[in-house]
Amino acid sequence: MSTVDPTLLETPGAVSRPDRPSVEPVSSPNDRPYRFTADDFYRMIDRDIFPDEARVGLWEGQVYEEMGKKQAHSLSWSKLNAALLPRVPPGWCLWAECSITISPDKAPLPDMVILRGVADDYDGRRPVAGDIGLVIELADSSLKIDTGAKLVAYARAGIAVYWVLNLKDNVVHVYADPVPAEGRYASTTTIGRDGSIPFVLDGVQVALIPASALLPGR
Amino acid sequence: MSTSVEQSPDRAFSCVEGSPYRFSTDDFYRMVDLGILPKGNRASLWDGLVYEKPPKSTAHAAVGSALLMTFLRADLQGWFPSFDNSITIGPDRSPAPEIAVIRGVPRDYLERRPDAADAGLLVEMNDEIIKNDIARKRAAYASVGIPAYWALDLDRSAIDVYTDPIPSEGRYASVATFAPGESIPLILDGRTVARFSVAESLVLRQHSPGN
Numbered sequence: 001m002s003t004v005d006p007t008l009l010e011t012p013g014a015v016s017r018p019d020r021p022s023v024e025p026v027s028s029p030n031d032r033p034y035r036f037t038a039d040d041f042y043r044m045i046d047r048d049i050f051p052d053e054a055r056v057g058l059w060e061g062q063v064y065e066e067m068g069k070k071q072a073h074s075l076s077w078s079k080l081n082a083a084l085l086p087r088v089p090p091g092w093c094l095w096a097e098c099s100i101t102i103s104p105d106k107a108p109l110p111d112m113v114i115l116r117g118v119a120d121d122y123d124g125r126r127p128v129a130g131d132i133g134l135v136i137e138l139a140d141s142s143l144k145i146d147t148g149a150k151l152v153a154y155a156r157a158g159i160a161v162y163w164v165l166n167l168k169d170n171v172v173h174v175y176a177d178p179v180p181a182e183g184r185y186a187s188t189t190t191i192g193r194d195g196s197i198p199f200v201l202d203g204v205q206v207a208l209i210p211a212s213a214l215l216p217g218r
Numbered sequence: 219m220s221t222s223v224e225q226s227p228d229r230a231f232s233c234v235e236g237s238p239y240r241f242s243t244d245d246f247y248r249m250v251d252l253g254i255l256p257k258g259n260r261a262s263l264w265d266g267l268v269y270e271k272p273p274k275s276t277a278h279a280a281v282g283s284a285l286l287m288t289f290l291r292a293d294l295q296g297w298f299p300s301f302d303n304s305i306t307i308g309p310d311r312s313p314a315p316e317i318a319v320i321r322g323v324p325r326d327y328l329e330r331r332p333d334a335a336d337a338g339l340l341v342e343m344n345d346e347i348i349k350n351d352i353a354r355k356r357a358a359y360a361s362v363g364i365p366a367y368w369a370l371d372l373d374r375s376a377i378d379v380y381t382d383p384i385p386s387e388g389r390y391a392s393v394a395t396f397a398p399g400e401s402i403p404l405i406l407d408g409r410t411v412a413r414f415s416v417a418e419s420l421v422l423r424q425h426s427p428g429n
Contacts, residue, residue, distance in 0.1 A: 031269035031270060031271050032272060033269060033270070034268040034269055036254075040255075043252070047248070047252055050239070056239050057236075063238070063241075065236050065238070
């Protein structure tokens, strides 16, 4: 009987290291990925399972770690923060990189959210879809996902307004009027650098923000 | 529109963005002990990802029990069988084989999990297992020097016995297949401590045609 199985040659002799780049996850025989709930996920965070610097989210029951950000992403985030913060009306607050529970097995970490109330309202509880007036994602390499699977999930959760700052094409996609049952937004607008973005909370336009104030470039 | 989540096969990990978070075995055991992961060893860790075992088939459950009884009846001379329990075989791998033959007595492991150095033999069921996966898993066992690995193949009614690990190459130098009518030597610390009849180990399977 042969003692050398070709698949063995693909497997390094040493045990794996947790820091190795993730490419094709190796499946464990016979087993299925374990699906965590959002509650499990928050307990992991609260019990310090993750290092403080880890930027993690939960998607369909699986914990993921966000990639490092490109310079354009950080630049745009800085502009977004500067443009949005003075325009947030009373009764709302701006949170950056905050986990939001959008379904029992999804707790993503959007780049920015506008939450109802004041920050202290969320002492001891996590924001859920009903607390959220606006979700903003900054998208370069994640564009397909942000305008695909994530959009569907946000619409299903009934997130009222969703902006995608598309850093690839230097435009802003504004999605409004979610149709939860169909996982889509009835209103979809793409705004170029020369245009302005209506900042709408609870159906009321509270400001009109020039797209150039959010996107990279002078 | 991206449907990467829906399109991926059931067994695969998929993430909306970024990469799957990789847990260490320490993280994994803490989650088990905190009750975040269900106790009862239906979860395992492989390359930092948490997996869940599907429920055992009827034959798997019965043969597993018969196998455990076979080990319990033998005098393992300083070793004991651990049934369906986690074992640490690396910083990010904690499988739960059907049976692990572990050095010492259970009391030795009240405060820590057994690791590769504590194991004399791992036994796993080979039903429904995808061959590439089992080869990778076996390679991992060889790479950490697990002295012997038995793969019970319920479909073939045979037991493949792998011995003489070559850790640097991630493989076992010897493999032999045992069929009903034969007996397998159980070698621990270089001594044959028992001989197990294959028919006895697989008896329930043989007496349950069509199962």
